[in-house]
Structures are given as C-alpha cells and as structure tokens.
Amino acid sequence: MDNTKNTAIDPFVNWAHSFGRIFSLVIVIYMFAMPTIYCAIHDCFPSVKDVVAGTLPIAMMMWPGALSECLSYSPILGSSSYLSFVTGNVMNLKLPCAINAQKMVDAQPNTPRGDAACLLANSISSITTMLIIVLGMILMIPLRPVLQSPFFATAATYMLPAIFGCLVLGFLTQDKRGTWIKNKLLIPVPSVIMAVVLYLTWKMAFQMQGVMVIISIVISIIFARILWKSGVVKVVKGPEGTPVD
Amino acid sequence: MFFDVAQLPLLYVLAGIGIALVVVMAAISAKKAYKRLEEDGVTKKELSSLIRSSAIFSIVPSISIVIGLLSLSALIGVPWAWWRLSVIGNVMYETLAASMGMQAMGYDSFANASANTFGAVMFVMTLGIIFGIVFLIVAGKPLMLGYAKQEKKGTWGFVFNSCFMLAMFAVFVPAYFVQGPVHLLTFVSAMLISLLITFLAKKTGQKWLGQFNLAFCLIIGMCLSVLFARLFS
Numbered sequence: 001m002d003n004t005k006n007t008a009i010d011p012f013v014n015w016a017h018s019f020g021r022i023f024s025l026v027i028v029i030y031m032f033a034m035p036t037i038y039c040a041i042h043d044c045f046p047s048v049k050d051v052v053a054g055t056l057p058i059a060m061m062m063w064p065g066a067l068s069e070c071l072s073y074s075p076i077l078g079s080s081s082y083l084s085f086v087t088g089n090v091m092n093l094k095l096p097c098a099i100n101a102q103k104m105v106d107a108q109p110n111t112p113r114g115d116a117a118c119l120l121a122n123s124i125s126s127i128t129t130m131l132i133i134v135l136g137m138i139l140m141i142p143l144r145p146v147l148q149s150p151f152f153a154t155a156a157t158y159m160l161p162a163i164f165g166c167l168v169l170g171f172l173t174q175d176k177r178g179t180w181i182k183n184k185l186l187i188p189v190p191s192v193i194m195a196v197v198l199y200l201t202w203k204m205a206f207q208m209q210g211v212m213v214i215i216s217i218v219i220s221i222i223f224a225r226i227l228w229k230s231g232v233v234k235v236v237k238g239p240e241g242t243p244v245d
Numbered sequence: 246m247f248f249d250v251a252q253l254p255l256l257y258v259l260a261g262i263g264i265a266l267v268v269v270m271a272a273i274s275a276k277k278a279y280k281r282l283e284e285d286g287v288t289k290k291e292l293s294s295l296i297r298s299s300a301i302f303s304i305v306p307s308i309s310i311v312i313g314l315l316s317l318s319a320l321i322g323v324p325w326a327w328w329r330l331s332v333i334g335n336v337m338y339e340t341l342a343a344s345m346g347m348q349a350m351g352y353d354s355f356a357n358a359s360a361n362t363f364g365a366v367m368f369v370m371t372l373g374i375i376f377g378i379v380f381l382i383v384a385g386k387p388l389m390l391g392y393a394k395q396e397k398k399g400t401w402g403f404v405f406n407s408c409f410m411l412a413m414f415a416v417f418v419p420a421y422f423v424q425g426p427v428h429l430l431t432f433v434s435a436m437l438i439s440l441l442i443t444f445l446a447k448k449t450g451q452k453w454l455g456q457f458n459l460a461f462c463l464i465i466g467m468c469l470s471v472l473f474a475r476l477f478s
Contacts, residue, residue: 012277012281013390013393015277016278017385017386017390019273019274019277020274020385021381021382024378024381027263027266027267027378028379028382030262030263030266031332031371031375032371034259034260034263034328034367034371035364035367037259038250038255038256038259038364039364039367042250042253042255044250044360044361044363044364045361045364046350046361046368047361050349050350050361050365051346051349051368054342054346054347054348054349054350054365054366054368054369055369055372058345058369058373059372059376061341062338062342062373062374063376066374067377070381070385072409072412073413074385074388075389075392075406075409076409076410076413080274081385081389082378082381082385083271085333085378085381086267086270086332087267087271087331087332087333088330088332088333088334088335089310092306092309093303093307096302097302100302100458100459101295104291104294104295104456105287105295108403109406109409110393111393112281112285113281113282113285113287116282117278117282119274119277119278120274120279120282120295120296120299121298121299122271122274122299123272123274123278124275124299124300124303125300125302126268127268127271127275128299128300128303128307129310129331130264130268130271130331132308132311133307133310133311133314133330133331135311136310136311136315137314137327140314140315140318140323143315144315147312147315148312148315148316151471152308152312153312154470154471154474155467155468155471156467157470157474158428158431158470158473158474159306159309159467161432161435161466161470162431162432162434162435162463162466163459163462163463163466164414164418164421165421165432165433165435165436165466166435166436166438166458166459166463166466167414168432169436169439169440170439171410171414181403181404184407184411187404187411188411188412188415191415192415195419196422199423200423206420206424209417209420212416216412216413216416217408217412219412220408220409220412220415221405221408221412224405224407224408228400228404233404234400235400235404244400244403
C-alpha cells in the first residue's frame with residue numbers, strides 16, 4: 001500500500017475529522033453543562049463579573065500557548081488531534097505515542113495510514129489513562145505516601161528528556177530499505193541554531209517553546225524548499241539511494 | 246462553604262458521565278482506525294503490538310497524572326480534579342486556574358472560600374482551557390487538509406511532511422543540552438537505552454523488545470534521572 005497517498009480524498013480521514021469535530025463539540029458543550037447543572041442544583045452560581053475577572057488573566061496566559069500547541073502538533077497528529085487535545089497531555093503522552101505508532105506501521109504523518117496509526121494509538125492511550133486515573137482515585141489513600149515521595153517527584157521532572165531521548169534516535173536514523181530523504185538532517189540546522197542562541201541568551205525561551213516550534217516549522221519548510229530545489233535534499237529509494245521522480 | 250459543595254456525589258456522577266463519553270469517543274475511534282489499518286495491509290500481529298506498546302507506554306505518564314490528582318484534589322476536591330485531569334487539563338494549569346478563580350472571589354484559601362467560589366472555580370477552569378479544542382473544531386479540518394494537499398506535490402510533499410517533526414525536535418532537543426547535567430544525562434541515557442534495546446531486539450530476534458522500547462526507555466531513563474539528580478545536587 002502506498003503510504004504517501006493523499007489524505008484529502010480518503011474516506012477514513014474525512015470520517016475521522018467529522019467524528020472528531022462532532023464529538024469534541026459534544027464534550028465542549030458538556031464541559032459547560034456540568035458546572036451549570038451543578039451550580040443550579042446546589043445554588044452556587046458565581047457572578048459573571050467574578051468569572052470574567054478570574055478567566056481574563058488565565059486566558060491571556062493559556063490561550064496563546066493552546067493556539068501554538070494546535071498549530072505545532074496537529075500536522076503530526078493529523079485527524080487524531082481532536083481526541084488527543086480533548087484528553088490532554090499532548091506533549092508528554094499523545095505525541096510520543098503517535099510518533100511511535102507511525103514508526104511501528106511505517107507510516108508518514110498526513111497520510112491516511114499515519115492518521116489511522118495515531119488515532120488507534122491515542123485512543124488506546126486515552127482509555128489506559130482514564131483507567132489508571134480511576135484506579136488512582138480508588139487507591140488514593142494507600143498510594144499517597146508512595147506517589148508523593150521525593151523519588152517520584154524527581155523522576156516526574158525528567159519525564160520529557162527521557163521520552164525525547166528515546167524518540168530522537170529513531171528519528172535521526174532512516175530505514176533505507178524503502179523511500180527516504182537524502183541529507184534530511186540539514187533541514188533543521190537553522191532551527192537548531194536559533195534554539196541554541198535563544199536558550200543561551202534569553203531565559204524566557206524555555207517558557208516560549210510553543211511559539212518557538214511554530215517559528216521553527218516556518219524556517220524548516222523554507223530551508224527544506226531551498227535545499228530540495230537546489231537538489232541538496234532528495235527523495236531516494238533503497239540502500240543505494242536511487243532518486244525518486 | 247467551598248468543600249461542602251466540592252465533594253458531593255452528584256459531581257462524581259456528572260464527572261463519570263463526561264469521562265464515559267470520552268471513553269466512548271476513544272473506543273469508536275480505535276475500532277474505526279483498527280479497521281482502516283487492517284484494510285491498509287497492517288497485520289493483526291502488528292496491530293496487537295501497536296496496541297500493547299501504546300497501552301504500556303501510557304502507564305508511566307498516567308501515574309504522573311495520578312500524582313497531580315493527589316495534589317489538585319486537596320485544593321478543589323476529588324470529583325472536579327478527576328474531571329479536569331481526565332479532559333484536556335494538566336495539573337500545573339489547573340492549579341493556577343483554580344487559584345485565580347478563588348482570588349477573583351476575594352479569598353486567599355480554598356478552605357475558607359464560599360460555595361459560590363467553587364462555582365467560579367469550575368467556570369474559570371473550563372473557560373481557560375477551552376480555547377485549543379474550540380480552535381480545532383473551527384479550523385482543524387481545513388488546516389490539516391491544507392497540510393495534506395502538499396502531499397500531491399510529488400517528492401516535495403514527502404520532504405514537506407518531514408519538516409514538522411524535524412522542527413519540533415530542533416526546538417526541544419537543544420534545550421536538554423543547556424538545561425543542566427541532569428537533563429542532558431537523562432536524555433543521552435534514554436537514547437543509549439533505546440539503541441541497546443533496538444540492537445538486542447535485532448540480535449536476538451525478540452521483536453517484542455522493540456514494541457516496549459519507548460516504555461522501557463521512559464522507565465529506566467526516569468529512574469536514572471533520580472540517580473543523576475542525587476549526584477549533581
């Protein structure tokens with residue numbers, strides 16, 4: 001099967017988008033219905049003024065980050081983005097799961113196969129998380145001393161470097177039995193330079209990684225286009241690197 | 246008072262219904278995606294590996310969500326913390342949003358806050374987190390199909406698609422090199438463990454090892470980070 005087939009015409013991708021959008025809308029409505037019903041029954045409605053006063057600062061802080069997450073990660077997650085964003089923990093859970101799944105079935109992002117792999121992996125991941133949270137709630141009292149120990153606190157701090165350490169290797173190497181990109185690692189060079197300079201000169205850079213990823217995407221696409229046009233970056237096939245037309 | 250309304254059975258029921266809805270969404274999606282991959286020539290064995298690998302990898306990050314649940318439930322009660330950490334949220338944001346909702350009502354502690362403060366906290370936490378998913382409902386399909394259109398453009402489409410992950414790694418990976426020795430050593434250790442597991446899986450023919458690569462790297466990498474943190478503290 002051709003794993004580079006276009007997603008726009010694929011019935012599965014169309015279904016995944018329609019289902020994802022409808023279900024996300026249902027969840028959004030439910031998210032508001034829940035406090036409304038609860039406040040009505042228990043007579044604890046806050047004033048609109050208090051809600052606005054509480055929401056404004058948090059929205060100013062969180063909404064730009066949410067936008068940059070959507071723009072940065074949806075090209076990789078494809079039509080599984082809806083479920084991934086509804087269940088949250090995109091960066092430390094859904095994205096690694098999706099990348100791993102695409103690799104396991106040898107699929108590219110933005111293809112029906114890639115989308116299906118992400119959706120299956122993230123559905124399973126979401127269900128697993130829900131079950132573990134329920135289990136955690138039931139066992140909350142006996143688990144508390146263990147989970148709040150310094151060991152767990154330290155280990156949780158370094159979860160992302162551990163995940164990225166594992167993922168980056170599979171990403172640096174390419175399976176040369178199929179179609180692969182010659183000189184692929186030249187593409188991110190300007191973005192890496194930008195990131196290193198910003199990290200070393202601007203402390204806030206670590207809090208602005210979402211925005212940096214968007215800038216990095218733009219730079220990478222432009223630089224990749226230049227390298228591809230000039231023939232430095234090429235799509236090739238097989239270990240001997242036969243050019244693909 | 247705040248905790249008189251924050252722990253009532255009705256809220257457990259409402260949270261349970263919402264979470265069941267999300268589980269239904271995931272189950273339907275899984276079934277459809279499974280079928281699509283089967284049609285695409287992925288074998289049942291490969292699909293089982295993918296499912297196992299995804300489930301096992303998810304356990305450790307989920308435990309960190311449970312740790313978040315422990316601390317957040319102390320602030321806003323168990324049922325609302327359960328709901329918020331199961332749908333969209335993460336513990337850092339939720340704690341911040343809950344505190345801002347409380348402060349907007351003029352309190353400085355949840356223990357002394359009024360029942361209406363709990364109402365405000367529920368609405369503030371919902372409004373603050375909703376933007377990403379609303380954006381995707383409105384713009385997600387045209388955005389992602391726009392990316393997919395690039396696929397039509399022959400070999401450029403193939404190069405274009407690789408740019409997104411390259412761009413992401415280009416931002417996150419250098420951070421571990423400048424954030425200090427513990428970040429760097431954890432990152433490098435996980436990379437070496439991944440290399441070792443891949444090598445062992447190939448050498449011994451034990452393909453199952455490869456399926457658990459991500460989970461093993463995560464667990465061993467995190468355990469080693471504790472050791473590195475002690476060494477450099």
